[in-house]
Amino acid sequence: MKKKFRVFVTSRIPEAGLQILASKCELDIFADEKLTRTQFIRHLQDKDGLLCLLSNPVDSEIIDSAPRLKVISNYAVGYNNIDIQAATRRGIVVTNTPGVLTDATADLAWALLLAVSRRIVEGDRMMRRGDYRGWEPQLLLGQDLKDKTLGILGAGRIGSAVARRSVGWNMQVLYFDRKRNPDLEEKVNARFTPLNQLFAYSDFISIHLPLTAETNHLVDEKALRRMKSTACLVNTARGPIVDEAALVRALKEGWIAGAALDVFENEPEIHPELKSLNNAVLTPHIGSATVGTRNAMAKIAAENLLAVLAGGKPRFPVNHIG
Ligand code: DGY
Numbered sequence: 001m002k003k004k005f006r007v008f009v010t011s012r013i014p015e016a017g018l019q020i021l022a023s024k025c026e027l028d029i030f031a032d033e034k035l036t037r038t039q040f041i042r043h044l045q046d047k048d049g050l051l052c053l054l055s056n057p058v059d060s061e062i063i064d065s066a067p068r069l070k071v072i073s074n075y076a077v078g079y080n081n082i083d084i085q086a087a088t089r090r091g092i093v094v095t096n097t098p099g100v101l102t103d104a105t106a107d108l109a110w111a112l113l114l115a116v117s118r119r120i121v122e123g124d125r126m127m128r129r130g131d132y133r134g135w136e137p138q139l140l141l142g143q144d145l146k147d148k149t150l151g152i153l154g155a156g157r158i159g160s161a162v163a164r165r166s167v168g169w170n171m172q173v174l175y176f177d178r179k180r181n182p183d184l185e186e187k188v189n190a191r192f193t194p195l196n197q198l199f200a201y202s203d204f205i206s207i208h209l210p211l212t213a214e215t216n217h218l219v220d221e222k223a224l225r226r227m228k229s230t231a232c233l234v235n236t237a238r239g240p241i242v243d244e245a246a247l248v249r250a251l252k253e254g255w256i257a258g259a260a261l262d263v264f265e266n267e268p269e270i271h272p273e274l275k276s277l278n279n280a281v282l283t284p285h286i287g288s289a290t291v292g293t294r295n296a297m298a299k300i301a302a303e304n305l306l307a308v309l310a311g312g313k314p315r316f317p318v319n320h321i322g
Contacts, residue, residue, distance in 0.1 A: 257279060
């Protein structure tokens, strides 16, 4: 039987999602490593649906090159890679995958916080180089977590989950967002704090904001200079929220003690000097990278897409089509 809808999938997502799609759609799955702009436009031009990654910029030219397109399903919770206005103008529904990746991302934020504060990656490198000469009183001294202050930038699902995990360390939680989060205030005694104060008083700052025009370079030189020289910055949200060149200076010149980054300003490129800094822990955007989470994301992305093609409402729309 001929399938009714044609869908372009820009990369091989887990089978759990592909099977759902394949039951109803003719799939064109891009299997090469890097999708060029020309290839993107060519593959999309006759498609009804697009399932794409956060690393696929979907701008107005790409959107307008696909006259049949009805839905863009992003395999991510963040959707800054998509020109939402251009899609909305064309009546195209854009969807995302919130919720299922909250815990995995919060866990990674904590893994990074612990790694940078206890200098775990430095220690690992020392062992592999064969430089360990035995226990020493001053070897790789890091920062304590207990009773310290955790600053959360962005108190949505993931920021709140990170804050909840701080209870075991008896931390004071400060948070900043566009609006207050009474639930977080009640559950972990978190304090809504102006940005300048959050930068100045926190021992650890973890970023969980979406990338928008307002949050781009929110953590700039001024903010970094406000932080304590013993503080560590963790970013599992989006790279451009931090001015990477300013961060390199902050780490080199000791304005702050360390940074742990899962996201970068120009992925997959990273500032060349970051790689040589011992007080930076770097991971390759793996916040949601657990088997269970990626399977769940694949299913939701597929279901969102099919719901729109079937003429219904998707579970997680990010724009409103009148
Ligand atoms: C997202 O979904 O936005 C994450 O960055 C992917 O891990």
